[in-house]
Amino acid sequence: MEFNVQQLERTNLYQLLVGCILPRPIAWVSTQDMKGVCNLAPFSFFNVMSVTPPLLGISILKQASERDKDTLANIRLTGELVVNIVNLPLAEAMNVTCGAYAPDVDEFELAGLARATSVTVKPPGVAEAPVRLECTLHQCLSFGHGSGAGNLVLAEVKYIHVADEVWRDGAVDDLALQAVGKLGGDRYSLAEPAFSLARPV
Numbered sequence: 001m002e003f004n005v006q007q008l009e010r011t012n013l014y015q016l017l018v019g020c021i022l023p024r025p026i027a028w029v030s031t032q033d034m035k036g037v038c039n040l041a042p043f044s045f046f047n048v049m050s051v052t053p054p055l056l057g058i059s060i061l062k063q064a065s066e067r068d069k070d071t072l073a074n075i076r077l078t079g080e081l082v083v084n085i086v087n088l089p090l091a092e093a094m095n096v097t098c099g100a101y102a103p104d105v106d107e108f109e110l111a112g113l114a115r116a117t118s119v120t121v122k123p124p125g126v127a128e129a130p131v132r133l134e135c136t137l138h139q140c141l142s143f144g145h146g147s148g149a150g151n152l153v154l155a156e157v158k159y160i161h162v163a164d165e166v167w168r169d170g171a172v173d174d175l176a177l178q179a180v181g182k183l184g185g186d187r188y189s190l191a192e193p194a195f196s197l198a199r200p201v
Helices: 010-020 070-078 088-096 107-111
Strands: 027-032 038-043 046-050 055-059 080-085 131-143 150-162 180-182 188-190
Touching (some): 070 131, 070 150, 088 107, 088 180
Antiparallel strands (some): 027 080, 046 055, 055 150, 180 188
């Protein structure tokens, strides 16, 4: 099949892109508004962008209503967020939090999740998450207009929490982590079975 993206409807282009680029890691982002209301939502347009400085990239697409998603609005307002890594036991709770809820809805309560007090930022993390990365906003870049336009949040990592059960021999054990990745549609995957390839010298 061949596709000229200029001739595709937005929905078809989205489905094609997310069906090709996979599995995508999930940033389960917790934020807090100025009134202290917490927000928690997953985003699969996510990865490491830089090590020096330590930057994560999370793209938050614009909604059809043109209103910023609560996560993006909170990040722009406070400059703080926590990226929680989703593992298999948390997959269903993560799915609960991806709904389009009103700004005053606390997704921690909705999904029955405990809050973990952060060290360097105000938003709490997901206490049950095997990894939590406390971040501040480094830069936000906006692309395009209308539904599906991207807002790339570059978040600088300030503090990292790793659960003892996934830390082995001085590194995060990917098998113990059981990180969940996003596929196309409603499908998810685990990062296994894994294989190794030695890098060329």
